[in-house]
Amino acid sequence: MLHWPSLTLPELFDLSLILRRGECALEWDRTYTFGEIDARASQMANALYARGIAAGDRLCVYLSNSIAYIDLFLAATRLGVIFVPVNILYRDREIRHILEDADPAAVISDEANAPHIPDGAPLWRMEDLLREAAEQPATRRISVTDGDAPAALVYTSGTTGVSKGAIITHNAFAVNALNIISCWQIQSTDRLLLTLPLFHVHGLGNGLHCWLISGCRMRLTERFDHARAAEWMLDFEPTLFFGVPTMYVRLLDVEEDAARRIGERMRLFVSGSAPLPSQVLEAFRNRYGHTILERYGMSETLMNISNPYVGERRPGSIGLPLPGVSVRNLDPDGNPVNDGETGELYVRGSNVFSGYWRRPEASAAAFRDGWFRTGDLAVRSADGYYTLQGRAGDLILSGGFNIYPREIEEFLTEQPGVAEAAVAGVSDPLRGEVPVAWVVARVGTVGEIDCDALETACRSHLASFKIPRAFIVVDKLPRTALGKIQKHLLPPWKRES
Numbered sequence: 001m002l003h004w005p006s007l008t009l010p011e012l013f014d015l016s017l018i019l020r021r022g023e024c025a026l027e028w029d030r031t032y033t034f035g036e037i038d039a040r041a042s043q044m045a046n047a048l049y050a051r052g053i054a055a056g057d058r059l060c061v062y063l064s065n066s067i068a069y070i071d072l073f074l075a076a077t078r079l080g081v082i083f084v085p086v087n088i089l090y091r092d093r094e095i096r097h098i099l100e101d102a103d104p105a106a107v108i109s110d111e112a113n114a115p116h117i118p119d120g121a122p123l124w125r126m127e128d129l130l131r132e133a134a135e136q137p138a139t140r141r142i143s144v145t146d147g148d149a150p151a152a153l154v155y156t157s158g159t160t161g162v163s164k165g166a167i168i169t170h171n172a173f174a175v176n177a178l179n180i181i182s183c184w185q186i187q188s189t190d191r192l193l194l195t196l197p198l199f200h201v202h203g204l205g206n207g208l209h210c211w212l213i214s215g216c217r218m219r220l221t222e223r224f225d226h227a228r229a230a231e232w233m234l235d236f237e238p239t240l241f242f243g244v245p246t247m248y249v250r251l252l253d254v255e256e257d258a259a260r261r262i263g264e265r266m267r268l269f270v271s272g273s274a275p276l277p278s279q280v281l282e283a284f285r286n287r288y289g290h291t292i293l294e295r296y297g298m299s300e301t302l303m304n305i306s307n308p309y310v311g312e313r314r315p316g317s318i319g320l321p322l323p324g325v326s327v328r329n330l331d332p333d334g335n336p337v338n339d340g341e342t343g344e345l346y347v348r349g350s351n352v353f354s355g356y357w358r359r360p361e362a363s364a365a366a367f368r369d370g371w372f373r374t375g376d377l378a379v380r381s382a383d384g385y386y387t388l389q390g391r392a393g394d395l396i397l398s399g400g401f402n403i404y405p406r407e408i409e410e411f412l413t414e415q416p417g418v419a420e421a422a423v424a425g426v427s428d429p430l431r432g433e434v435p436v437a438w439v440v441a442r443v444g445t446v447g448e449i450d451c452d453a454l455e456t457a458c459r460s461h462l463a464s465f466k467i468p469r470a471f472i473v474v475d476k477l478p479r480t481a482l483g484k485i486q487k488h489l490l491p492p493w494k495r496e497s
């Protein structure tokens with residue numbers, strides 16, 4: 001196995017922030033040089049320091065993509081502060097859990113989003129911080145020296161449905177970005193269009209970090225907007241795009257001539273966070289003249305397996321293990337399966353997280369003999385390509401967001417009239433899968449479950465992508481003799497229209 005030296009993010013980011021000071025770095029409301037990004041980060045670090053923030057503190061950040069997000073992230077990494085990105089689609093229940101668990105010194109949000117932060121939380125307004133940062137000197141304050149220090153807690157749910165903070169060190173992030181920069185041949189001459197949310201490791205660890213380390217030029221948008229994506233691409237002329245399959249499905253609607261022109265300037269389209277259907281890869285190739293490079297990662301491990309940049313990008317396959325990432329495919333007893341047979345993927349490498357925040361038991365359970373258990377089932381071909389076969393647990397992937405049925409089921413059974421609930425993913429041509437709920441009424445209230453009220457309750461307490469697409473009232477849930485719900489036996493849901 002390859003051993004990398006323990007690196008900190010600031011020392012890698014300085015390859016661009018210092019050595020490429022005068023070069024154009026970012027397009028946001030205007031263009032910014034790397035020198036300007038560096039100065040803003042320094043000012044923000046000084047502003048946080050002046051507020052008493054110190055190494056090891058957690059800082060929760062509940063914001064959409066913006067240059068301020070970048071300021072905060074860079075400042076946190078320099079101060080050794082543990083950055084805790086919170087999904088902007090989360091609502092009170094989900095946010096409260098993260099705040100209780102991460103126990104942050106502050107949660108930073110802005111005027112538009114702060115109303116979702118539960119009362120009593122140590123809320124700091126981004127507008128205030130930006131004002132304070134503007135008054136600070138741009139002197140560099142870099143206190144992190146150890147690459148094994150945590151850089152972020154990334155909240156992810158286990159099969160239990162309880163969201164846990166995966167501790168990602170500076171070195172794990174660094175190894176991940178260096179690996180994909182070299183494997184995908186990312187250079188300072190690239191132009192990256194980043195529309196992915198920065199609160200997930202796809203946007204943060206692949207997008208933001210590759211930009212800062214390679215010194216390429218990036219246009220950042222607040223979010224992916226399918227009505228404007230083609231316009232952005234024609235205008236910015238990116239050579240590099242990272243997306244989730246839903247984005248590629250959306251991009252198939254772009255008219256032929258525009259798609260061809262976008263394809264001419266592009267060097268590499270990468271897809272991840274959910275399986276990319278082969279038909280989408282083929283249709284995209286016909287329209288854009290590019291074979292999307294599919295790769296596989298997780299919040300806990302960052303990137304593990306990737307199709308090659310040079311060589312066959314095999315439809316339906318996630319490719320070959322990245323350098324320095326060891327992969328094993330094991331049966332339930334822990335024995336290696338033969339090529340062509342389904343096993344569960346286990347990974348080991350400097351890219352892997354160091355455990356869940358303040359959860360020693362869950363951390364221990366996540367590993368088997370030092371190998372991280374992914375929960376993903378896969379087959380390895382004789383020539384070494386891996387193909388995913390599904391999940392060992394019942395995770396739903398919708399638009400690249402993870403949904404754990406258990407969390408929605410627990411919420412539904414807290415609602416009036418609901419005795420039991422089962423949530424499962426049904427396939428969806430745009431989002432891959434969407435959640436659907438089957439509910440059983442409490443004795444004495446049969447016929448009284450108000451599905452509209454259930455939907456309204458979900459809408460005000462859960463992230464939009466977790467809201468079941470339909471609520472189906474059933475007499476009982478199919479169970480095994482031991483009482484386990486058999487989701488594959490639930491009555492099928494028929495989509496209207």
Ligand code: MCA
Nearest residue numbers: 200201202223224226246272273297298299399400401464
């Ligand atoms: C989606 N919505 C958003 C955002 N994204 N709202 C605000 N900010 C966002 N960033 C909401 C919309 O308001 C809407 O809610 C619903 O989602 C669907 O929006 P729509 O415009 O119809 O979007 P779409 O064309 O369907 O595209 C959805 C999307 C989104 C933009 C592709 O699913 C997305 O950003 N996915 C990326 C997820 C991601 O980054 N995953 C990485 C996880 P409403 O329905 O209420 O109107 S990291 C990971 O998995 C590992 C490590 C890995 O391997 O990468």
